[in-house]
Every structure is written in structure tokens, then in C-alpha cells.
Amino acid sequence: MPTVEQSVIVSRPVPEVFQYLSTAENWPNWDNSIVESRQITDGPTGVGSRWQGASRILGKRIDWTAEFTEYDAPKRSSAKSVKSPVAFTLTTTCEEVEKGTRVTYRLDSESGLGGVFGRMADPLVTKAFGRSQQASLENLADLLDNEAAQ
Numbered sequence: 001m002p003t004v005e006q007s008v009i010v011s012r013p014v015p016e017v018f019q020y021l022s023t024a025e026n027w028p029n030w031d032n033s034i035v036e037s038r039q040i041t042d043g044p045t046g047v048g049s050r051w052q053g054a055s056r057i058l059g060k061r062i063d064w065t066a067e068f069t070e071y072d073a074p075k076r077s078s079a080k081s082v083k084s085p086v087a088f089t090l091t092t093t094c095e096e097v098e099k100g101t102r103v104t105y106r107l108d109s110e111s112g113l114g115g116v117f118g119r120m121a122d123p124l125v126t127k128a129f130g131r132s133q134q135a136s137l138e139n140l141a142d143l144l145d146n147e148a149a150q
Contacts, residue, residue: 002126004107008137011100011145018074018094020144021103024051030140032132033057046071051079057129062086103140105133 010017020026022045027037037053039045045068052065064084070091071077078091087110095102107129 002109004126004130004133005104006130006134006137007102007104008134008141009097009099009102010141014094014096014101015074017101017103017144018077021092021094022073022077024053027053030143031136032139033129033136035061040065045077050082057132064088066090103137105137107133 024037024039024045027034033055035054035056037051039049040052041048041050043049047068047070049068049071050065051068053063055062055064062085064086065082066079066084066088067082068077068079069089074094076091076093078089080089081087089108089110091104091106091108093102093104093106095104109126
């Protein structure tokens, strides 16, 4: 099962960072791979909430729907794909550190990230996606740090 796990430090308190990450429409603002994202269930984000969106991985658009299976605000959330050509679980954790919040993004792909390109592509796609996610997390830190400075 290919896994991508990356972290970044954001100079903001845990509750603010977690709240930002709990809003589907914010993800395309910082995540380079997310083309669109929106919540399709009513009410606040929590266990059972569903998000629908599209990602672009190595130029290929992947439409998906994911459902939250864990939601422990402001510490951790997990969502599992319920409709996607790539089966995945995305876990986001926020933990307090001396300089703010450590955000850890972990994507576990049951079918392999290269599944839409062919199984042989798994190592290449996983490596490329890992680099892209680290850049995205750095975008997140810059975005939230700049908002705090204004």
C-alpha cells in the first residue's frame, strides 16, 4: 500500500489551522493537486460528512468523493474515498509545537497511486505526489502565516 506522508510547521494556533483545513473550499487555495473541492453534505464537517472534488496528478484529472471516518477537532481527521478510481485514505493531524502547529498530511492508497496510470507507475507517481504534497504544505504555511501578518 503506497503511502505519502509530509509535514510542515505553521505559525498559527492548532484550532485556527484545523478549522482552515476543515473547510473543503480552502483546499484548492493551498494544495497544488486539488482542482476543486466542496462539501456535499449539510452541516459542519464531522464523521459522515462527504466532500467531492477533483485532483490533478501528473496531468490526469481524478474525480473523487470522500467520507470522513474520523473527526477529532482540532487534532485529527481521516477521510476515505467512497467514489474514486484510486482508493485512498487521507489523514490530517495538527499538533501543537513550540512555533505553532505541525500539520501532517498522510495519504494511504489501497490500490496504488499509479493505478490510473498502470501498476508499474506506482513508485514514480508516489514519489512525484510526495514532492507535490510537500510543496503544497509549504504553500499552506505561507498562506496562513501571511494571513496572520496582515
